[in-house]
Amino acid sequence: MPTDTVIATHALTKRFGDVLAVDGLDLDVRRGEVYGFLGRNGAGKTTTIRMLLGLIRPSAGEVTMLGRRIGPGETSVFGRVGYLVETATAYPNLTVRENLDIQRRLTGAPKTAVADAIERLGLSQYADRRADHLSLGNKQRLSLARALLHAPDVLVLDEPANALDPAGIVEVRDMLRSLADERGVTVFMSSHILAEVAHLADRIGIVHDGRLLEELDRDELAAKARSYIEVRTSDLDRAEALLRAVGFAHVEREGDTLRVFGAGERCPDIARALVSAGLELTSLTPTSEDLETYFLRLTGG
């Protein structure tokens, strides 16, 4: 295990009866890294996060966080870990401030930490409002404030952008990025907003059916994402046949466009072939797969 490893799993497996939720997962998340954990519904993301936090016990394998093996009775490491699992929850009869005060007392954070967390998550005007009177977005902010309150070295966040408005998503993204860059906080986050992960994560793990399909950093994603030229024309059938005839072997139909793979910089050749055959060319766009397309291709979506 590298010396800067903060979260590591080895052959991590979880079985619920006949269902294999997580299957031999090996992860290695390093200090100061934002790790995006992607997967479709039921892929095993939340089960993995619960095992990282010791909320459920692995059927096999192990989790190590900050050098400590996570198991029954392990508590010392959690003073340095903040987390949010699945939905944002709080004590409904207590105010935002009181909910955070509970976290402060349990983590031994200083008294000023509550006001700081309220300020940081933009909850000042709701500080004395009961949690059951908060909007979903503000409940999410409260849960994030709870995770950040004791200035943890590791953040484990399950869908941190849930219920946030677009401005809130950007705000949280910037906050997590600066925590990683300036304080060296390690962020392990799952998300179904792939653009969000693509913007924020240094490394991405894609999990499917409980197994880690691929792990890649930004450069690797850029290298693996397929490039193609997107063609819109008046007659797709004729255009497709024509392009194949002039040597573009890999042409795919996608809605009202054609995607020409392996065409490199050959936009002029495509334009010339179509126009000279009398086809009306509406648009010709060199395109690269984004994370979403790559993810769907990998997971069979």
Next chain:
Amino acid sequence: MFSSVLATEFLKLRRSKVTWLTLGGLSMGPLALALFMWIVREPGRAAQLGLLGTKANLSGLEATWAAYGSALTLIVGAGGMLLLSFIVAYVFGREYADGTAKNMLALPVGRRWFVIAKLVVVAAWWAALVVAVLAEAFAVGLALGLPGFSASLAADIVRNTLLAAGISYLLAPAVAWITAAGRGYMPPLGFAIAMMALGNVFGKTGWADWFPWSIVPSMIGMVGSPVRTLPPGSYVVLGLTFVAGIAATIAQLRWADNVQ
């Protein structure tokens, strides 16, 4: 660290309506008893108020401090067993109902301290209820002017009520375990009702001293005549039930999968 956990457990009750609901529920007992006593003592006036039919159902009840005290013990003992289960179900079950259980399981605090702190909160809540209801019962009884009051009878009423309340509390950890295992309010309430029913069955079949949930009903006279002095074996059974309940609740939080 335990003091911090305990402080947070008390903080969680702030603005909770359930604390007042339980006080309201239990305090109805002495008021209802006082009404019965008044009907027995003043049948003429009760008839004028249309309460004579009720009087017919109260034959055998005397309007005395002794009868009032026995009935009070019965109400706190029998009603209290259910009410206490309700309190335990609330204190432990709300963490699952509100989805907050996961927030207290990955902290730099041993999970056992949450179990113990919650049981301390339940004990304080229950003790406050019982003391409040005893104070209310004495005030109502004295206001009614029931005959036969003496310091020794008052001491007996207090002793029997506190003993029934204390024994009921020893059964609370088992209800806490069912709440943690069932992750919600309904399993512990179902468990409490089932145990009360079984307690009656065992009480009538000669096992009242040995089945934990028969001991209070037997003591307060819910099953046969009141048994005011328990055999040592009953205390051993109650002690074991208490310890086993705590151990099982801690084990549940420590070893079982906490999936919400």
